[in-house]
Amino acid sequence: MFRAFRFIIDLFSQRHGIVAFAFFLAIGFLMRQAPNVVRESIVSTITSTVFYPVQLVASSLNEFRSMADENAHLKEENARLRQETYHAHEGLQELARLHTLVRFDDKWDYPIVTARVVGHNPGRFLTTLVINRGSMHGVKEHMPVFSMNGLVGKVTKTEMGHSRVQLLVDPNLKLSVMERRSRVVGFLESMDGHRLTAMVPAHAGAKVGDTLVTSGLGGIFPKGIPVGTVQNIRKSNLDVMRQMDVEPFQEFSVLEEVFVMEKEPDWIIQELLDE
Numbered sequence: 001m002f003r004a005f006r007f008i009i010d011l012f013s014q015r016h017g018i019v020a021f022a023f024f025l026a027i028g029f030l031m032r033q034a035p036n037v038v039r040e041s042i043v044s045t046i047t048s049t050v051f052y053p054v055q056l057v058a059s060s061l062n063e064f065r066s067m068a069d070e071n072a073h074l075k076e077e078n079a080r081l082r083q084e085t086y087h088a089h090e091g092l093q094e095l096a097r098l099h100t101l102v103r104f105d106d107k108w109d110y111p112i113v114t115a116r117v118v119g120h121n122p123g124r125f126l127t128t129l130v131i132n133r134g135s136m137h138g139v140k141e142h143m144p145v146f147s148m149n150g151l152v153g154k155v156t157k158t159e160m161g162h163s164r165v166q167l168l169v170d171p172n173l174k175l176s177v178m179e180r181r182s183r184v185v186g187f188l189e190s191m192d193g194h195r196l197t198a199m200v201p202a203h204a205g206a207k208v209g210d211t212l213v214t215s216g217l218g219g220i221f222p223k224g225i226p227v228g229t230v231q232n233i234r235k236s237n238l239d240v241m242r243q244m245d246v247e248p249f250q251e252f253s254v255l256e257e258v259f260v261m262e263k264e265p266d267w268i269i270q271e272l273l274d275e
Helices: 002-013 017-033 036-107 265-274
Strands: 112-120 128-131 144-146 151-159 163-167 175-179 185-189 195-203 213-214 226-235 240-247 257-261
Touching: 128 151, 144 265, 175 226
Parallel strands: none
Antiparallel strands: 112 128, 112 257, 128 163, 144 151, 144 257, 151 163, 175 185, 175 213, 185 195, 195 240, 213 226, 226 240
16 A cells, blocks of 8 residues: 555656656546446545555554653652652651650650651751640640650740750750769760760760760759760869760751650749759
């Protein structure tokens, strides 16, 4: 069929007018003399030969359009599956974090409020966070805040639906700590809003790698919350004290969820806080 079409085109392209005229004259004569069945077959053959390229182009366009639609659909499906996979992965991570929280909940006899971090201070160093739980959720000022890794800080201001958390690295936060091995008590603070420093008696025999936990003194933080590890020990201005660089267990810049312990300060400490 396609060859016949090429043959006709070649006749006209080569300007063989006489041959073309004779060819069509012969076809006309044969069609007049031929039976109806043969005549219909010749007409069908000529028609299909002439319109075959048009049909081929239309079919190709339809096929291309169908492939383009299918490709767009596959892209949308791929994006949807990626999003579902991401949400499933995030859900599994959150489930693992909450599962770990059960061990914290059994350790202290205080209710725990789970909160998400929704903001932080825009300064050079990260010293405060904003969480999505407030007074309507039972959160109050001076309540301890911790993560699965260890102590984070304490609540310093509450609104109806959110609260501000003061981090350990805030220079305004002073914390009484205890070295877990020797049980000696010291205090921890940050001088620059970035690094943590602890002061302990020189006779304690503190070593690099020792673990510091909350001592329970001060009435705000219960005893035994992990704080960090000793990274370096050096002499202080006082001969009876040693100064230690402390690496906190919790990396504050990657916090997503925190846990607020519904523990209010002891009444004696509360009186001092209110003065």
